[in-house]
Amino acid sequence: DIQMTQSPSSLSASVGDRVTITCRASQSVSRYLNWYQQKPGKAPKLLIYGTSSLLSGVPSRFSGSGSGTDFTLTINSLQPEDFATYYCQQSYNTPWTFGQGTTVEIK
Amino acid sequence: QVQLQESGPGLVKPSQTLSLTCTVSGGSISNYYWSWIRQPPGKRLEWIGYIYYTGDTNYNPSLKNRVTISVDTSKTQFSLKLTSVTAADTAVYYCARASGDSTLGFDYWGQGTLVTVSS
Numbered sequence: 001d002i003q004m005t006q007s008p009s010s011l012s013a014s015v016g017d018r019v020t021i022t023c024r025a026s027q028s029v030s031r032y033l034n035w036y037q038q039k040p041g042k043a044p045k046l047l048i049y050g051t052s053s054l055l056s057g058v059p060s061r062f063s064g065s066g067s068g069t070d071f072t073l074t075i076n077s078l079q080p081e082d083f084a085t086y087y088c089q090q091s092y093n094t095p096w097t098f099g100q101g102t103t104v105e106i107k
Numbered sequence: 108q109v110q111l112q113e114s115g116p117g118l119v120k121p122s123q124t125l126s127l128t129c130t131v132s133g134g135s136i137s138n139y140y141w142s143w144i145r146q147p148p149g150k151r152l153e154w155i156g157y158i159y160y161t162g163d164t165n166y167n168p169s170l171k172n173r174v175t176i177s178v179d180t181s182k183t184q185f186s187l188k189l190t191s192v193t194a195a196d197t198a199v200y201y202c203a204r205a206s207g208d209s210t211l212g213f214d215y216w217g218q219g220t221l222v223t224v225s226s
Contacts (some may be wrong), residue, residue: 001169034212043219044152044203049212089153089209095167096142098152 002026002090005098012107019075021102023088028068032092035064035073038101039084047086048073078104109134111202111217119196119224125189130200136160136183136222140205142213143176143187145198153198157205158185192224 003026013019023033031051036044046055048064051071061076075082083106088099115127129141138174143155156166158176166174170189189196199221203213 034210036213043203043216044213046212046214049214050210053210055212055214088176089152089212091197091205094154094165095169096154096211098154100151 001095002029002093002097004088004090004097005090006086006098006102008053008102009100010103010105012105013078014107015078015080017078017107019078019082019104021073021086021088021104023066023071023073023099025069025090026066029090031067032090033064033071034068034089036087036089037082037084038040038087042106044087075104109204109215111204111215113200113202113217113220115222117221117223119192119222120226121193121224122191122206124220125192125196125224127187127200127202127220127222129185129187131183131185131204136180136185136195138207140207140211141176141178141185142205144201144203144213145196146201146219147195147198152196154187155187156170157224160194194224196222197224 005024033051035048035103038044052064054083085101110132112130119125137160140157142157173190175188199219201219202217204215205211
């Protein structure tokens with residue numbers, strides 16, 4: 001199985017901050033890397049697919065980059081509704097696997 | 108607008124079979140990968156398996172031979188059966204759609220249903 005490791009596991013930030021979350025795969029996943037946002041008691045929502053493609057309707061302050069084993073999710077100008085847990089997921093090989101999550105909390 | 112809705116018992120006894128159904132509305136079941144994903148309390152998401160609309164399946168080896176996913180295209184439903192459950196199978200279970208258009212990212216999800224394994 002491909003192991004996905006995110007860092008940090010949690011972070012505190014203020015509204016307006018730029019936030020960067022890193023995801024590392026245990027082997028190359030090419031560009032088959034997706035990012036999700038999950039709020040308490042809700043299902044995850046797909047934000048970015050294929051490393052850097054924004055799903056329709058997702059604000060442009062979200063962006064993704066990387067390839068191979070190292071990927072980044074960046075949130076520019078953090079908004080109050082962005083406080084949530086973010087997961088990366090590889091869809092390169094089955095079993096499809098998720099990172100452990102990064103919780104973005106209000107400072 | 109595509110919507111997914113899970114249904115099934117919220118409480119299952121140890122050693123019994125967990126059965127859930129996902130009803131898809133607002134869109135076609137064709138040309139997509141329909142998955143079950145679970146999230147134990149406080150833990151990361153775990154992909155259980157998928158069924159393609161043709162009936163082809165792919166399961167997570169971690170669940171060994173306990174999982175079966177089936178599809179009923181006439182009812183636009185797909186189902187999960189997990190046998191010989193234990194407390195470790197207690198989780199929120201989600202159904203979700205993966206699309207080749209989004210490099211197999213899960214673009215639509217059900218709201219999730221909590222299944223507790225307890226006697």
